[in-house]
Amino acid sequence: MLPNKKALDLIKIYMEKDFTSKNLKELIKKLIESDLLVKTEDGTFTVRSEDPEELMHSRVGALTEGIEKFAVPSKVESIKNPKILDLCSGMGYNAVSALHYNINSEIDMVEYSKEMLFLSLALDIPIKEHFIVKNAISEFFKGNLNQKIRIFNEDARITLLRKDLKKYDYVFHDAFSPANDPVLYTVDFLKLIYETMTDSGVLISYSSSIPFRSALVNCGFIISEGPAVGRKRGATLAYKNPDEFQKKNIKRIPEADERLIALSTVGVPFYDKNLDLNSDEIIKNREIDRINLKNLLGNKCYSTTRIKAGKIDEKLLKIQNENLNSSEIIKKMKKIYFEY
Ligand SMILES: C[S@@+](CC[C@H](N)C(=O)[O-])C[C@H]1O[C@@H](n2cnc3c(N)ncnc32)[C@H](O)[C@@H]1O
Structure with a gap:
């Protein structure tokens, strides 16, 4: 599933123009006027998806999600130089949040839609680390490589087959809901993630779906109930081979x-x-x-x-x-x- 088509079409028009702040501001204004870009409760913006009822983030806040669902529960600050695989990176809220908690994070952002990456350049995420992500995205559009923040603009299933991937301490899994789009929730895809993680690696997803958690168990992950942010059900943390410290934090999912x-x-x-x-x-x-x-x-x-x-x-x-x-x-x- 993709973000809303009308939003993508509008963004495409601006991608053809010069990347001036005037043009970027105009794009944001038009997206808001057409109700394609929606302000969440923390003041940050999200986009409607193909299914107009589903937003890319919960109403509680796009940035709040990045912080409370991904950066904080992963304890990204506990590793000196963490390697993060940021799946479905969209506008980059999760990457920005991780950098905020650990400036030494090395992040591989994987996003199918070039338009969503471009939109990040037009937004002002109110955390100073957004400039690091913006720089990497600008370099990507110029065809340059950034070693610290790498951008893979493709289907994540292709990325996971690449030979140049790192061993990841954290995998942020932020796809659309499995009921609508199960492509990145399959046993076969999750197995590839499992193999690319370090021994003490953690996968984090906002989804608590039964078939998703079942697939994680099937792949060998130890699943744990994560925090519920803006939803009734908790997020999912999935450990590969938890160390003693991680074991203490593992919480049973509902019986x-x-x-x-x-x-x-x-x-x-x-x-x-x-x-x-x-x-x-x-x-x-x-x-x-x-x-x-x-x-x-x-x-x-x-x-x-x-x-x-x-x-x-x-x-x-x-x-x-x-x-x-x-x-x-x-x-x-x-x-x-x-x-x-
Ligand atoms: C729920 S949003 C994630 C929001 C994002 N983390 C952010 O901070 O803005 C899901 C994103 O996944 C992307 N996506 C959907 N299917 C994908 C796939 N197979 N591979 C890579 N990205 C995909 C969509 O384009 C969309 O931007």
């Missing part, structure tokens, strides 16, 4: 969600084996996988209502009382459920 991931067809993840399917194909394939699983389970298949209410076999329920993290619980429940 009903653990059961849904382990025992219900809602927990069937998305797949994209050759990393070339579109959203509709990925969604359709998952529906087929869900039907196949339901048939395979036959009479044993619990309804979602029973799973949510915890009306399941005592042997399975007891696993949730063990001193384990959510990923371990889900794997153990699954193993027992599918064995007998």
Whole structure:
């Protein structure tokens, strides 16, 4: 999924003009007048997406999200020279937030839409580190490389196959919601992320979707409940191989969600084996996988209502009382459920 087409078309017109502050200001004015650029509660701006009901950020604030959902929970300041993979970097709010907390961050920004990168040049994100991101984007438009902030203007599935990637301490995963656009939430894509992370690496996403968390467990991540910013449900933190300090911060996801991931067809993840399917194909394939699983389970298949209410076999329920993290619980429940 992409940002709103009318917004992209308007930005394209200004990309053809000189990059003067007069032109950039005029672009912002026109986007606001056409209700394509929307002011969030913290005063920073976001863009409507292809689905006019979905904004690129929550109403609580584009910058607030960057800070409270990504920079703070990742503890980006705790590493001297962190390497960050900023997926779906859009206007760069998350990159700017990370630099604010650690000026020595090395960031690889991955964004499909050239227009969103250009829009960052026209915005004034009220944090001084925005100038670092703006410089990198300006260099990108001139065809120059910036070693500290690299920009990959392509589908993230292509980026993850590159040979020149770093080993990342943090992966900011900020795609559109998986229900609308599951392309970057598949087991196959997340596996590539897993491989490109350092041992103590953390992936952070605002999404708490069941199939997404299920895919993370499937790939070997230890999942943890993150902060809820502007939404009811918490974000997701996914650790590769948490060290002792990280282990202390791991929080179980809601118990009903653990059961849904382990025992219900809602927990069937998305797949994209050759990393070339579109959203509709990925969604359709998952529906087929869900039907196949339901048939395979036959009479044993619990309804979602029973799973949510915890009306399941005592042997399975007891696993949730063990001193384990959510990923371990889900794997153990699954193993027992599918064995007998
Ligand atoms: C929810 S917005 C992210 C906002 C962003 N982090 C920011 O600070 O502005 C999602 C972004 O992902 C981009 N996108 C969508 N699909 C993509 C893909 N397959 N690869 C790379 N970027 C993608 C969209 O163009 C959009 O800018």
